[in-house]
Amino acid sequence: xxxxxxxxxxxxxxxxxxxxxxxxxxxxxxxxxxxxxxxxxxxxxxxxxxxxxxxxxxxxxxxxxxxxxxxxxxxxxxxxxxxxxxxxxxxxxxxxxxxxxxxxxxxxxxxxxxxxx
Numbered sequence: 001x002x003x004x005x006x007x008x009x010x011x012x013x014x015x016x017x018x019x020x021x022x023x024x025x026x027x028x029x030x031x032x033x034x035x036x037x038x039x040x041x042x043x044x045x046x047x048x049x050x051x052x053x054x055x056x057x058x059x060x061x062x063x064x065x066x067x068x069x070x071x072x073x074x075x076x077x078x079x080x081x082x083x084x085x086x087x088x089x090x091x092x093x094x095x096x097x098x099x100x101x102x103x104x105x106x107x108x109x110x111x112x113x114x115x116x117x
Contacts, residue, residue: 061113065105072101 079086079094086093108114 058113058116061108062116065108065113068104069101072097 075097076094079090083090
């Protein structure tokens, strides 16, 4: 029960600190309101037509796949740094990791997610 009380105290202190930080930021923030701030802005060129338009889902899917394989590279770099200390268990683990990623890539390729239309 003692640990639970400590956890509640830490959570309450964290919430209080966040509330105080937001209150201070709101109190000292500069206030300048004009209609131009509410307009859409695109590279300094005034927009023509609707500012909100739909994009193809393929763009988002392509970006998510890129991020997935980018994160894979980060994990492989960390693995390469400590590969000598891990031994055969580290090798098997990273091969399983790569197998899952290759299967994901094959699935995305088969579904046509990598085709830029």
